[in-house]
Amino acid sequence: MLATMEIVDILDKSEALGQMVLESDVMQDFYKAKEVMEQDTKAQELIVGFNHIKESYDEVERFGRYHPDYSKIMKEIRVAKREMDMHESIAAYKMAETNLQKFLDEISQLVAFSVSDKVKVPMDGAALTDGGCGCGSGSSGCGCKAS
Numbered sequence: 001m002l003a004t005m006e007i008v009d010i011l012d013k014s015e016a017l018g019q020m021v022l023e024s025d026v027m028q029d030f031y032k033a034k035e036v037m038e039q040d041t042k043a044q045e046l047i048v049g050f051n052h053i054k055e056s057y058d059e060v061e062r063f064g065r066y067h068p069d070y071s072k073i074m075k076e077i078r079v080a081k082r083e084m085d086m087h088e089s090i091a092a093y094k095m096a097e098t099n100l101q102k103f104l105d106e107i108s109q110l111v112a113f114s115v116s117d118k119v120k121v122p123m124d125g126a127a128l129t130d131g132g133c134g135c136g137s138g139s140s141g142c143g144c145k146a147s
Contacts, residue, residue: 017107026096026103033089033096040089047090050080 057077060067112119
């Protein structure tokens with residue numbers, strides 16, 4: 001029975017932590033930046049244009065430099081990405097997204113280290129990338145670096 005009560009207590013505290021994250025200033029800033037970007041017609045045009053070019057880029061990537069449009073598509077994708085990234089509402093959204101990721105990383109670290117300082121914690125959004133899941137195993141199938 002004691003284990004069950006401990007689990008219920010942990011679940012309650014987890015839910016409370018999740019609610020605090022949802023109500024945090026960092027999350028609210030993220031939601032506001034996302035809403036502004038979604039309502040910005042120029043930003044949406046840039047995103048749609050970039051995604052269209054990215055489809056061509058994905059096809060060119062399969063063949064690499066041997067594709068006849070390689071140079072043209074590579075230049076177009078860089079120009080489109082830069083234009084998109086430099087747009088004010090998209091840049092603000094990406095900044096808010098980065099701040100939210102840092103906030104979630106800090107929370108993950110605090111929770112993990114409350115269990116043990118030996119727990120490996122993915123940082124800088126590493127859980128969302130191919131390299132660095134934080135497991136520390138260093139196996140060939142894992143992109144982590146054992147520390």
